[in-house]
Amino acid sequence: MKKKQKRLVLRSVLLLVIALAVGYTLYNTVFKDTSGNVQVGDQAPNFELTTLNGEKVKLSDFKGKKGVFLNFWGTWCDPCKREMPYMEELYKQYRDKGIEILAVDVGEASISVSDFKKRLHLSFPILMDDSKDVTRLYGIGPIPTTLLINADGKIIEKTSDSLSKEKIEEYMKRIKP
Amino acid sequence: MRLQQFIMAQLSSTLLYIAFIIYLIATLVFALSLSDKKNKQAAYTKRWGRIGYGLSIIGFITQLGYFITRWVASGHAPVSNLFEFVTFFGMMMVFAFIVLYGIYRANALGVFAMPIALLIIAYGSMFPRDIAPLIPALKSDWLKIHVTTAALGEGILSISFIAGFIYLIRVVDQQLSSKKTKLIESIIYLLLCVLGFIIISAGSAAFHYETTFSWKGTKGEKLENVYTMPALIGPHNGEQLDDHFGPLVDAPSWINGKNAPKKLNTFVWSLLAGGVLYGLIRLILRKRIAAAIRPRLMNLNPDFIDEISYRSVAIGFPVFTLGALVFAMIWAQAAWTRYWGWDPKEVWALITFLFYAAYLHFRLSRGWHGEKSAWLCVIGFVIIMFNLVAVNLVVAGLHSYA
Amino acid sequence: MEKITCECGHVNPFGTEICEACGKPLQNVDSTKLINMRYEGGAVRSQTYKKHSIDKIWNFFSSVKVGIWIIVLILVAAAIGTIFPQQMYIPPTADPSTYYEEEYGTLGKIFYLLGFENLYGSWWFMLLLAALGISLVIVSIDRGFPLYRALKHQRVTRHNSFMNRQRLYIEVTQPLALEQLKTSLKKRRYKVKEENGNWLAEKNRFSRWGPYVNHTGLILFLIGAMLRFFPDMYLDQPLWIKEGETLAIPGTKTEDGQYYLKNNRFIMDTYKENDPKFAEALKKSSADIPSNYQSNVTLYKTKKDFLPGAKPELTKVKDYKLRVNDPLEFDSFSLYQVDFKPSQLDAFSFKLKRKKTDETIGEFTVNLANPKATYHLKKGYDITLKNYYKNVKVENNKELGSKDNNPENPLMLLKIIAPDVPKGERAVLGIQKNFELGQNKYRISLSGVKMKNVSGLTVKKDRTLPIIVIGGLIFMIGVVQGLYWNHRRVWLKKEGDRWLIAAHTNKNWFGMKRELQGISEETGMPVLQDQS
Structure with a gap:
C-alpha cells in the first residue's frame, strides 16, 4: 500500500510540474504582451540624453524624488501631436507636485523638433535620442508610447494609446510620490 | 575556361540522358524476370533479375556521372533548383532500391521502383534545366548536406511505398470491384x-x-x-x-x-x-490494371514484401530526420537566424516526420502489419510527393526555387 | 491487485502477461497462438491502477493510442497552417484583418477568423505540443521500466509453452554440435548463457532501449523549446544601421559593458552577366541575381559603467565581414545579416551663386538625418535653416509636415544672409523643388547628393540552443539505436532426448531467419520453422 501511495505522490508531482511549466509558457506567449525589452514591473533602465536646450538629463536624477511620465514621440505622428497640449497643460499643474515629464523624440532633426516645440509652446524637457539607442533599449515599437515610472524607479504602466487629458491626469496621480 | 564548362555541361546532360535509357532497359528486364509464372524456372528469374540489377547499378553510376560533371560545371552541388532536386531525388530512389534489392533480392521491387524513379526523373526534366547561380542564402555547405541527406531519406522511404504498393496488388482480392x-x-x-x-x-x-x-x-x-x-x-x-x-x-x-x-x-x-x-x-x-499484374506477383510471399516495406521505413526514417530536420535546423540557424520558423516546407518536413513516427507506433505498438501498414506507406509517399512538388509550386515560402 | 507468483517461483507484478523469469504465459494459458512479445509481456503500469483522478489522467496519457492521436492532431493542424501563409510571412505593412480576404477570398477570411494566421503560436497548438510532451514522458515511464525489469529478470531456462509459442521454433531429437554452435553464435556476436544445459543466446539488447532514448531526446528538445519563453533565455532584435553609424546593439548589455556596432560599409554583389557558368540562366532572368550581401562592421564595447544614450567610451573588439550564412558571434550573442535598404538619401550639397555674375560664393552640405541650423560660407555669407521636413507632406491643404522620420523626400526652408542682403532672402529646396520667395539676388542650387546603404541586421541570443542540440543528438542516437539494430535471442532447451529451439527478434525477421540459416549451414542445427 505504501508503494501505491508513493506512486500517486510521484505521479501528482510530475503532472503538477509539467502543468506549471506549460502554464507559465502559455501565459508568456499567448496572454502576455512581451513586445519590447522593458516590461511593466521592471526597474526602468537608466539613461542619459541631452535636451533640446543642451542640458544633460539622467533618468536616475529623479529616482526617489519624482515620478516620471516618460513619453516617446515624433513630430510626424498625429496621435503624439494630439496628446502634447494635454501633457503641457497638466505639466504646469503637476510639475511642483513631484511629477516630471520626459518627452523623448525618436531620432529627428533638432530643427524640426524645436519648430514643433515653439508652435505648441511646450515647456517640459524634450530629450533628443539621436541614435535611437534609448528607444531601442526600451524596445519601443509604435509611437506614442508612454511609460509611467514611479519614484522608486519602477515601471507601473506602459501604453501605446493616444491619451486623453483625463487619462493623463489619472496617470500623473498614480505616479505622484 | 568557357569551353571546358560548356563541355562539362553538355557531358552532364548526355550522361543523364544515357542513365535514363539504361533505367528504362532495366525496367523492361525486371518486367521480363517476372513474366515467368512457374517456380521451377527459378534460374530464369534469377538470371534476369541479376541483369536488371546490374543495369540499375550501371544506370546509377551514369547518373552519378551526370551529378558530378554538373557540379564541376556549375561550381556548386546541383541540388539548388527543382530540376536538379527532383532528378537527384530520383537518383536517391534508385540508390535506395539498389541497397534494398541487395538485401532482399526481390525482382518485383525493380519492376515498380525503376519505372517510378524514371517517372520522377522525367518529371524533374520538365523544369528549366539551365545551370543557375546561387543566391546568398543558399551559399552554404549545408545546402548540399541538408538537401542530399533529405533526398536520400525520402528515396528510402519511397521504397517502402513501392513495397507497400506491391503488397496491395498482391493481396487485395481482384475478383470483385471494391x-x-x-x-x-x-x-x-x-x-x-x-x-x-x-x-x-x-x-x-x-x-x-x-x-x-x-x-x-x-x-x-x-x-x-x-x-x-x-x-x-x-x-x-x-x-x-x-x-x-x-x-x-x-x-x-x-x-x-x-x-x-x-x-x-x-x-x-x-x-x-x-x-x-x-x-x-x-x-x-x-481488366483492372492491378488485376492484370497480380498473377505475376503470386510467387511473392506477402509477409516478405511487408517486411521490405517496414525495413525501408526503419532505414529511411532516421536518414530523413537527420537530413530534413536536423541538418535543416543547423542551416536555418545560420542562414535565417532561427533553427525553426514554420516555413511551409519546414512544416511539411515535420508532417512527414510525424506521419512516419505515427506509422512506426501503429506498427510496433498497435500491431498494424500487412495491409494497413501498406496503405500507410502509400499515404506517406503522397505526403513526400506533396512536399516535393506542391509545396514548391503552390504554397511556396523560403524554399521556393526560382 | 495481487502479484502473480509463477510456478517457477518468480513473483511478477500485477498485469504481467508472461512470467518475467521463465516466460510461462500467465494469461490465455491454454491457447496455442503465438505469444505477444511486445514489452516482453510485462505489465504496462497504467493498466493496473485506476483509482485516483490523478491515475486517470496518467492512464489517459499512458496509452500509445492517445499518443498516436496527438501526433495525428498535430500533423493535421500543422498542415492546415500551410494552406495560406502565416502572418509572419505576409508583407509586414499588410493588415491581416483585410489581407487574407483580399488575397484569398472567403476561404482566406475564414482562415483569419479562425485565428489560423498565427496557428503555430496559438494556445491550442501549444497545448497539443504540451500534450505530446506529457504523453512522451508517461508512455516511456510506464513501458520502459517494466521492459527493463522483464529483460533483467529473464532466465535462461524457459517454460515449454513459451518456447513452442514463439514464431521461430523447432523440436528435434537429433544431437546438436554444441561446441560448433557456440562458436557460430559467438562469431555473430551473441552472448551465450548456460543453465542446466539450456542456452540463451542474446545480442543487441540495447536496441530495445532505443525508443526510450529517443523519447528522452524529444522531451529535452521540447523543454528547450519551452525555455525560450523564460526570462533572459532568448533575444531576437532587429537593428537597422546606416553606413557610418555607430549604434548600441540592443539587448547586448553585459555585466562588463554594452556592445556597440559600427557599420563601415554595406556591399551587395551580383553575378556578372558574362559569367560563363550561368550565362544561360542569367540571360533569361530580367533582374540581377545577387551573389553576396555583406556588411563590413566593427564591434566595440564600452566600459563597465556605461549609461545608455550618453556618448560612450568605446574599445574596439573586432572587425568582421558580416554575410548571410556567416553570423558574427560574440559573448552569447550572434549578429546576422538579414536585410538591407540600398541607396538612402544621406546628404545634399548646395552651391550659393550670385545670380548676376553666376559667381560661386560657397558650397555647403546638409546632413539630412540631423541638419545643422547655420552654415557659414565665408565672411558675411551665412545660410540658416529655418525649417526642415524629412518626408514632406501637406496637411489640411496648408500646413507642412512630415510623413515619417525617413529622409525620402526632404524639404528645407532656408534663409540666405549676404552683405548686401543683411535681412536675408528666403528659398525653399527639396527634390526637384527650388522656389524663391521674392526677387532674390542669390540662388542656391543642388551640386551633389550623397547616398548611403542601410544594413538590416538581427541580434540573437538563444541560451536554449545547447539543450536543443543535446536533445536532438539524443533523439538521433535513440532512433538509430532502436531501428538499425535488432534485439535477437535464441533459446535452446534440453527436454529428455529432445531439443526445443526457439528464436525471437523484435523486428527484421528476414534477417533473423537468414542468420539462423547461416548458423545451420555451419553447425548442422536444423532450420527453425516460421510458425506465423
Whole structure:
C-alpha cells in the first residue's frame, strides 16, 4: 500500500510540474504582451540624453524624488501631436507636485523638433535620442508610447494609446510620490 | 575556361540522358524476370533479375556521372533548383532500391521502383534545366548536406511505398470491384497522369507551342502569361493575343493569380492525358490494371514484401530526420537566424516526420502489419510527393526555387 | 491487485502477461497462438491502477493510442497552417484583418477568423505540443521500466509453452554440435548463457532501449523549446544601421559593458552577366541575381559603467565581414545579416551663386538625418535653416509636415544672409523643388547628393540552443539505436532426448531467419520453422 501511495505522490508531482511549466509558457506567449525589452514591473533602465536646450538629463536624477511620465514621440505622428497640449497643460499643474515629464523624440532633426516645440509652446524637457539607442533599449515599437515610472524607479504602466487629458491626469496621480 | 564548362555541361546532360535509357532497359528486364509464372524456372528469374540489377547499378553510376560533371560545371552541388532536386531525388530512389534489392533480392521491387524513379526523373526534366547561380542564402555547405541527406531519406522511404504498393496488388482480392481495388486503380491512374504530363509537355515543346493571354487581376492590374501547352482553359475573361488553338473554357474567376490559370490548364491536361493512357491500357488488358499484374506477383510471399516495406521505413526514417530536420535546423540557424520558423516546407518536413513516427507506433505498438501498414506507406509517399512538388509550386515560402 | 507468483517461483507484478523469469504465459494459458512479445509481456503500469483522478489522467496519457492521436492532431493542424501563409510571412505593412480576404477570398477570411494566421503560436497548438510532451514522458515511464525489469529478470531456462509459442521454433531429437554452435553464435556476436544445459543466446539488447532514448531526446528538445519563453533565455532584435553609424546593439548589455556596432560599409554583389557558368540562366532572368550581401562592421564595447544614450567610451573588439550564412558571434550573442535598404538619401550639397555674375560664393552640405541650423560660407555669407521636413507632406491643404522620420523626400526652408542682403532672402529646396520667395539676388542650387546603404541586421541570443542540440543528438542516437539494430535471442532447451529451439527478434525477421540459416549451414542445427 505504501508503494501505491508513493506512486500517486510521484505521479501528482510530475503532472503538477509539467502543468506549471506549460502554464507559465502559455501565459508568456499567448496572454502576455512581451513586445519590447522593458516590461511593466521592471526597474526602468537608466539613461542619459541631452535636451533640446543642451542640458544633460539622467533618468536616475529623479529616482526617489519624482515620478516620471516618460513619453516617446515624433513630430510626424498625429496621435503624439494630439496628446502634447494635454501633457503641457497638466505639466504646469503637476510639475511642483513631484511629477516630471520626459518627452523623448525618436531620432529627428533638432530643427524640426524645436519648430514643433515653439508652435505648441511646450515647456517640459524634450530629450533628443539621436541614435535611437534609448528607444531601442526600451524596445519601443509604435509611437506614442508612454511609460509611467514611479519614484522608486519602477515601471507601473506602459501604453501605446493616444491619451486623453483625463487619462493623463489619472496617470500623473498614480505616479505622484 | 568557357569551353571546358560548356563541355562539362553538355557531358552532364548526355550522361543523364544515357542513365535514363539504361533505367528504362532495366525496367523492361525486371518486367521480363517476372513474366515467368512457374517456380521451377527459378534460374530464369534469377538470371534476369541479376541483369536488371546490374543495369540499375550501371544506370546509377551514369547518373552519378551526370551529378558530378554538373557540379564541376556549375561550381556548386546541383541540388539548388527543382530540376536538379527532383532528378537527384530520383537518383536517391534508385540508390535506395539498389541497397534494398541487395538485401532482399526481390525482382518485383525493380519492376515498380525503376519505372517510378524514371517517372520522377522525367518529371524533374520538365523544369528549366539551365545551370543557375546561387543566391546568398543558399551559399552554404549545408545546402548540399541538408538537401542530399533529405533526398536520400525520402528515396528510402519511397521504397517502402513501392513495397507497400506491391503488397496491395498482391493481396487485395481482384475478383470483385471494391473500394480497395478502386483506390489501387486510382494510384495507378495518378502515376499515369504524371506520365501524361510528361508526354504533353515534351510534345508541346517539340512543336514549340506557345500562346499568350492577357487579363485583369483582382486589383485590376494587367496580367499576361505565355502558355506552353495548348490552352484548354484560359484565364477568366482573358484575351488571347494570337490565333493559336484555344481556350475551350475560361477559368473560374477566383483562379486569377499570374500563374494560376496556366497551372490549372497544365493540371487539367495531365488528368486528361492520364485518363486517356489509363483507358487505353484498360482497353488492351480488358481488366483492372492491378488485376492484370497480380498473377505475376503470386510467387511473392506477402509477409516478405511487408517486411521490405517496414525495413525501408526503419532505414529511411532516421536518414530523413537527420537530413530534413536536423541538418535543416543547423542551416536555418545560420542562414535565417532561427533553427525553426514554420516555413511551409519546414512544416511539411515535420508532417512527414510525424506521419512516419505515427506509422512506426501503429506498427510496433498497435500491431498494424500487412495491409494497413501498406496503405500507410502509400499515404506517406503522397505526403513526400506533396512536399516535393506542391509545396514548391503552390504554397511556396523560403524554399521556393526560382 | 495481487502479484502473480509463477510456478517457477518468480513473483511478477500485477498485469504481467508472461512470467518475467521463465516466460510461462500467465494469461490465455491454454491457447496455442503465438505469444505477444511486445514489452516482453510485462505489465504496462497504467493498466493496473485506476483509482485516483490523478491515475486517470496518467492512464489517459499512458496509452500509445492517445499518443498516436496527438501526433495525428498535430500533423493535421500543422498542415492546415500551410494552406495560406502565416502572418509572419505576409508583407509586414499588410493588415491581416483585410489581407487574407483580399488575397484569398472567403476561404482566406475564414482562415483569419479562425485565428489560423498565427496557428503555430496559438494556445491550442501549444497545448497539443504540451500534450505530446506529457504523453512522451508517461508512455516511456510506464513501458520502459517494466521492459527493463522483464529483460533483467529473464532466465535462461524457459517454460515449454513459451518456447513452442514463439514464431521461430523447432523440436528435434537429433544431437546438436554444441561446441560448433557456440562458436557460430559467438562469431555473430551473441552472448551465450548456460543453465542446466539450456542456452540463451542474446545480442543487441540495447536496441530495445532505443525508443526510450529517443523519447528522452524529444522531451529535452521540447523543454528547450519551452525555455525560450523564460526570462533572459532568448533575444531576437532587429537593428537597422546606416553606413557610418555607430549604434548600441540592443539587448547586448553585459555585466562588463554594452556592445556597440559600427557599420563601415554595406556591399551587395551580383553575378556578372558574362559569367560563363550561368550565362544561360542569367540571360533569361530580367533582374540581377545577387551573389553576396555583406556588411563590413566593427564591434566595440564600452566600459563597465556605461549609461545608455550618453556618448560612450568605446574599445574596439573586432572587425568582421558580416554575410548571410556567416553570423558574427560574440559573448552569447550572434549578429546576422538579414536585410538591407540600398541607396538612402544621406546628404545634399548646395552651391550659393550670385545670380548676376553666376559667381560661386560657397558650397555647403546638409546632413539630412540631423541638419545643422547655420552654415557659414565665408565672411558675411551665412545660410540658416529655418525649417526642415524629412518626408514632406501637406496637411489640411496648408500646413507642412512630415510623413515619417525617413529622409525620402526632404524639404528645407532656408534663409540666405549676404552683405548686401543683411535681412536675408528666403528659398525653399527639396527634390526637384527650388522656389524663391521674392526677387532674390542669390540662388542656391543642388551640386551633389550623397547616398548611403542601410544594413538590416538581427541580434540573437538563444541560451536554449545547447539543450536543443543535446536533445536532438539524443533523439538521433535513440532512433538509430532502436531501428538499425535488432534485439535477437535464441533459446535452446534440453527436454529428455529432445531439443526445443526457439528464436525471437523484435523486428527484421528476414534477417533473423537468414542468420539462423547461416548458423545451420555451419553447425548442422536444423532450420527453425516460421510458425506465423
